[in-house]
Amino acid sequence: MLPIFLAAQFSLGITVGGLAYHFEKSPNTAFYKWKLSKNGLLTGxxxxxxxxxxxxxxxxxxKIVQSLVFHDSAGKIAGITNAGIELHxxxxxxxxxxxxxxxxxxxFWYYRKGWSGISGYQNDPDFLKSGQDGKWESKFIWYGGFLRYNYRLKEQTDLAIEVLPGVPHILAISMGINRNQ
Structure with a gap:
């Protein structure tokens, strides 16, 4: 039997951009910048x-995951940090x-630049909590996570499709490359 550090496999991945599906119509869809459907349920x-x-x-x-969203539904900066146990x-x-x-x-910690400065914005406290100064909004979830599908392209390189099931609010999908060592 090999020692744990010799039997283990280390991998790095990067995904870029994506699509988000909102399960319910939001009162804030009027200012969604990358709206892909008239009702604002599908955004980039x-x-x-x-x-x-x-x-x-x-x-x-x-596994550790760090997402930096340069342009969320309202054109603001956002991020996601997740650390957890990966089940194969x-x-x-x-x-x-x-x-x-x-x-x-x-x-799982989701945070974004506050939308409160946008005229007509209606905060959903079940989705995100606003900081005292309103500059940032965030949500911490103990049981969050990601789903991933890898398709082997060559020996140590996979095409990766990552799904963030933010139920009951959102489902986000992105694609990229995973490198295995």
């Missing part, structure tokens, strides 16, 4: 997500040299 966003994961064995790993598809018996699925579960 511009940003980059960096992830680092350490696969301890075939089933479990550790081998847990349920899926084994494929080309397809990989994983889920990272752990504390």
């Amino acid at each position: 966003f511009g940003g980059v997500t960096f992830s680092a994961s350490y696969q301890i064995n075939d089933y479990v790993g550790l 598809d081998d847990i349920i018996g899926l084994r494929s040299p080309v397809h990989r699925f994983s889920a990272c579960i752990g504390p």
Whole structure:
């Protein structure tokens, strides 16, 4: 049996931009900058997500995710930080040299430049809490996470599709590259 640090696999990933689906129509859709549907349920966003994961064995790993959104639905800066335990598809018996699925579960912090300065903005306190000065809005969730699908392109390089299930408010999808070591 190999020591844990020799059996583990380290990977780095980057995803760029994406699409967000809002489950309910918001009273704030009038100022969504990248609205892709008339009702504002589907929007685009511009940003980059960096992830680092350490696969301890075939089933479990550790993962850190940092997203920097340069242009959210209202054209403001936002971010997402997540650290957690990554569960791999081998847990349920899926084994494929080309397809990989994983889920990272752990504390999740979403923050964005406050929208309160936008005329007509209606805050949803169930979604985000505004800071005392109103410059930033945020939400901390103990049980947040990401879903990821990797498609093997070549030996150590995967096409990655990452899904952020922000239920009941939003579902965000982005695509990028994952490099395995």
